[in-house]
Amino acid sequence: MKNLESYISDKVRDVPRSGIRDFFEIVAERKDVISLSIGEPDFVAPWHVREATAYAVTNGATSYTANLGMLELRQEVSTYIKDKFKLSYNPAKEILITVGASEAIDLALRALLNPGDEVLYHEPCYVSYAPVISMAHGIPVLVETNVKNNFMLRASDLEKKITEKTKVLMLNFPTNPTGATLSHDVAKELAEFAVKHDLVVITDEIYSELTYDEDRISVANFPGMQERTIFIHGMSKAWAMTGYRIGYACAPNVLIEAMMKIHQYTIMCAPVLSQKAAIEALKNGDVHVAKMRDEYHRRRNYIIAELNEMGIPCHTPEGAFYVFPDISKFGMSSKDFCMKFLNEYDVACVPGTAFGASGEGFMRCSYATAFESIKIAMKRLRHFIADIS
Amino acid sequence: MDELLKILKSNALETNEDIAKMMGISEAEVIARKKEYEDSGIILGYQAILNEDKLDTDLVQAIIGVKITPVKDGGFDNIARCISNFDEVENCYLVSGNFDLIAVLRASNLKGVARFVSEKLSMLDGVISVETHFMLKVYKDKGILATEEALDERLKVSP
Numbered sequence: 001m002k003n004l005e006s007y008i009s010d011k012v013r014d015v016p017r018s019g020i021r022d023f024f025e026i027v028a029e030r031k032d033v034i035s036l037s038i039g040e041p042d043f044v045a046p047w048h049v050r051e052a053t054a055y056a057v058t059n060g061a062t063s064y065t066a067n068l069g070m071l072e073l074r075q076e077v078s079t080y081i082k083d084k085f086k087l088s089y090n091p092a093k094e095i096l097i098t099v100g101a102s103e104a105i106d107l108a109l110r111a112l113l114n115p116g117d118e119v120l121y122h123e124p125c126y127v128s129y130a131p132v133i134s135m136a137h138g139i140p141v142l143v144e145t146n147v148k149n150n151f152m153l154r155a156s157d158l159e160k161k162i163t164e165k166t167k168v169l170m171l172n173f174p175t176n177p178t179g180a181t182l183s184h185d186v187a188k189e190l191a192e193f194a195v196k197h198d199l200v201v202i203t204d205e206i207y208s209e210l211t212y213d214e215d216r217i218s219v220a221n222f223p224g225m226q227e228r229t230i231f232i233h234g235m236s237k238a239w240a241m242t243g244y245r246i247g248y249a250c251a252p253n254v255l256i257e258a259m260m261k262i263h264q265y266t267i268m269c270a271p272v273l274s275q276k277a278a279i280e281a282l283k284n285g286d287v288h289v290a291k292m293r294d295e296y297h298r299r300r301n302y303i304i305a306e307l308n309e310m311g312i313p314c315h316t317p318e319g320a321f322y323v324f325p326d327i328s329k330f331g332m333s334s335k336d337f338c339m340k341f342l343n344e345y346d347v348a349c350v351p352g353t354a355f356g357a358s359g360e361g362f363m364r365c366s367y368a369t370a371f372e373s374i375k376i377a378m379k380r381l382r383h384f385i386a387d388i389s
Numbered sequence: 390m391d392e393l394l395k396i397l398k399s400n401a402l403e404t405n406e407d408i409a410k411m412m413g414i415s416e417a418e419v420i421a422r423k424k425e426y427e428d429s430g431i432i433l434g435y436q437a438i439l440n441e442d443k444l445d446t447d448l449v450q451a452i453i454g455v456k457i458t459p460v461k462d463g464g465f466d467n468i469a470r471c472i473s474n475f476d477e478v479e480n481c482y483l484v485s486g487n488f489d490l491i492a493v494l495r496a497s498n499l500k501g502v503a504r505f506v507s508e509k510l511s512m513l514d515g516v517i518s519v520e521t522h523f524m525l526k527v528y529k530d531k532g533i534l535a536t537e538e539a540l541d542e543r544l545k546v547s548p
Contacts, residue, residue, distance in 0.1 A: 126548060294395065301410060302407065
């Protein structure tokens with residue numbers, strides 16, 4: 001047999017290794033590290049959700065469900081989206097339950113893209129966007145966001161990158177890793193851009209429950225948008241249900257049907273127990289979501305105040321659970337800064353470059369970590385920058 | 390509930406400086422608002438929450454359901470105040486259901502509880518009957534689980 005490597009498809013071989021993966025391997029080796037590198041809540045799923053899961057399995061919920069997901073869950077999703085986002089989706093044919101929001105993104109891209117179609121996406125961003133566009137045979141076209149705009153995406157930046165082949169605009173606000181959100185005016189501007197160029201918009205709203213100072217706003221709310229938008233959300237972040245792997249896509253029936261074709265032949269359906277748990281979370285979980293959001297809010301304020309005192313510039317993120325401070329003044333690459341901080345003070349933050357080249361000069365600190373650990377980490381950061389200044 | 394109270398309820402030892410940072414206000418404002426709450430009697434005190442099962446004591450706690458006869462003018466309040474004034478009584482509530490009052494009692498041993506119930510509580514004018522439940526084990530107190538916290542099993546780095 002030839003070298004096995006040569007059997008790997010070109011497409012997959014060409015996908016670069018995730019920058020976060022290298023860092024993970026270094027941190028995983030070490031003991032007693034305070035990690036501000038974790039992209040999931042430090043809370044466990046609320047007890048009523050766990051209890052509902054146990055009840056479901058005890059009562060024999062072990063079968064497949066409808067490909068689209070359980071109707072009861074789709075109805076709950078529909079009610080929730082209507083209530084929180086003022087968007088109406090028919091649970092019978094416009095909502096698809098997926099294995100995490102990640103699957104929904106993958107399905108959306110694969111359903112939409114022909115080889116060579118271009119997808120506009122903004123960086124710094126979640127590590128999987130560009131690879132998943134490539135693996136769907138699309139061409140990822142990156143549009144940089146920057147701290148001057150509070151990492152909001154502007155239509156003027158998109159205009160520079162649009163071509164005849166542009167088919168899709170991908171958005172993620174609040175953004176991982178910057179915590180950026182869209183103001184009403186900017187969301188409107190992006191919506192108008194999408195309508196003007198007749199693009200399909202995939203909006204990953206997984207952090208939308210975790211917005212702190214402003215009301216949540218989605219591009220899907222603007223005229224002419226719902227008909228061209230695939231609205232993606234899930235239970236992972238705000239309900240602290242990452243391991244349950246429940247996401248969903250809401251979109252016009254034609255798009256949901258196309259996504260469902262792939263989903264039914266590859267996944268069949270999201271796990272039934274997780275769907276049962278999600279029903280319980282959506283029905284009775286509001287109070288827990290609010291409590292966790294309050295806690296994240298306090299931690300965010302604390303970290304921002306600490307960074308300000310240290311003289312480390314950092315825009316105040318309005319959403320998600322990340323801060324993205326500017327560490328360029330210390331004259332080191334992001335990677336070197338984070339490695340040195342890890343080696344000397346046992347605190348792990350992710351170099352901004354893990355989220356795209358435009359993340360150079362920044363690092364991501366997740367505040368999905370116990371408050372006491374955040375306090376220690378900030379003290380250590382003070383010592384560290386005193387050492388290197 | 391006010392943000393400051395939420396923070397203090399979850400950890401009263403949080404420093405004024407840290408609270409100020411969490412709330413995005415000045416330290417002076419935190420101090421002033423705390424004092425306001427203390428002066429107005431909204432904050433009644435600050436206490437440690439103990440897992441007394443881990444203390445080597447014979448301390449006994451009991452929950453006592455009390456039926457009483459309300460009196461003209463005072464209603465249930467007079468007798469409830471009277472019961473609350475005993476040092477042994479840690480909490481006292483007016484409740485709906487089979488009892489009128491629930492009192493939570495602490496005593497240094499079983500005899501202490503027995504003595505309190507038979508010699509003090511039952512003797513009070515207006516007390517019709519009492520039902521004593523000894524506490525055997527505490528699972529949760531003031532919203533805090535008495536069992537060990539679960540380990541953080543998350544990956545140390547994730548996207």
